Amino acid sequence: MSELAEIANNTIAIKEDSTKPKVSLSFELNRSHILKLTKVSAEIIETLVTEVKPKEDKKKDEKKDDDKKDEDKKTDDDKKEEPKDSEEKKEGEDKKEEEAKDGEKKPEAEAVVEEPKKEYKTTKVPHTYNVAIKEKLHSVNLLDDNQVKEAKARIRALEKRDEDKFKNESAKNTFETLIYEFRGFLNEEENNAFSEEKDRETHIEKTRTEEEWLDDEGSNAGYKVYQDRTYDLRSKYTKIKNLKL
Numbered sequence: 544m545s546e547l548a549e550i551a552n553n554t555i556a557i558k559e560d561s562t563k564p565k566v567s568l569s570f571e572l573n574r575s576h577i578l579k580l581t582k583v584s585a586e587i588i589e590t591l592v593t594e595v596k597p598k599e600d601k602k603k604d605e606k607k608d609d610d611k612k613d614e615d616k617k618t619d620d621d622k623k624e625e626p627k628d629s630e631e632k633k634e635g636e637d638k639k640e641e642e643a644k645d646g647e648k649k650p651e652a653e654a655v656v657e658e659p660k661k662e663y664k665t666t667k668v669p670h671t672y673n674v675a676i677k678e679k680l681h682s683v684n685l686l687d688d689n690q691v692k693e694a695k696a697r698i699r700a701l702e703k704r705d706e707d708k709f710k711n712e713s714a715k716n717t718f719e720t721l722i723y724e725f726r727g728f729l730n731e732e733e734n735n736a737f738s739e740e741k742d743r744e745t746h747i748e749k750t751r752t753e754e755e756w757l758d759d760e761g762s763n764a765g766y767k768v769y770q771d772r773t774y775d776l777r778s779k780y781t782k783i784k785n786l787k788l
Contacts, residue, residue: 546674550585555670560590564672583674588667595662707766714769719757721773725780726750737786746779 550556551564569582686694728734729743729750738746753776761768 547583547585550587550672550674555589556587558589560592562588580676583676585672585674587670587672589670591666591668592663593666595664597659597662710766711764711769714766714773715757715764718753718769718773718776721776721780722750722753722757725776728780728784734783734787738783746783749776749779 547564547566555561556564564585564587567582567584567586568580571579571581573579726747729738729747735743753772761772
């Protein structure tokens with residue numbers, strides 16, 4: 544709980560636009576049907592406000608460059624042209640002085656440049672904090688190293704027993720199904736053309752023998768024994784069945 548309190552009071556969490564910490568808990572149900580806490584995390588979503596810079600207008604910049612080039616060209620042309628006589632030069636100077644005086648008397652109003660309106664955008668940034676889990680046991684007797692090894696060995700033995708039991712039942716069902724399927728195929732008159740009568744009787748007797756063995760001494764045989772008998776009987780069945788295809 545102390546770590547969660549620290550997360551709730553860190554620099555990101557106390558920001559005005561940040562969300563409150565969202566705590567997530569993960570649990571696991573073990574084999575003993577005991578619910579165990581496996582993960583604790585807290586998420587805070589921070590809201591960032593940033594200014595959007597206006598895009599530069601390339602057309603205006605190109606126009607300014609063109610205007611500057613025109614002014615430079617005009618200045619060069621003016622320098623090349625000389626006044627025809629001194630009177631024209633004097634008249635031009637007098638005219639410029641009058642215009643300058645008029646300009647002093649009537650100053651032009653300065654153009655007001657409006658500042659562009661600032662734009663802002665908001666971004667949601669998630670921050671996830673993992674909290675360390677401290678396990679505390681109450682009135683529990685812990686096993687020593689030898690007891691732990693023995694317990695693991697018993698668990699592995701039980702798991703193998705269950706696995707072998709499943710394999711035995713699966714192999715036994717497969718073998719039993721094959722016995723009935725092979726016998727049914729031999730008893731159908733339409734399949735008599737694919738085997739001689741003597742061979743059919745031999746195979747039927749074989750299926751009866753296997754069925755009796757399965758109900759008697761083979762009822763608790765291992766899955767490998769069932770698999771060997773299945774392979775032997777299936778090879779006989781497949782040899783006749785393929786003639787029909």
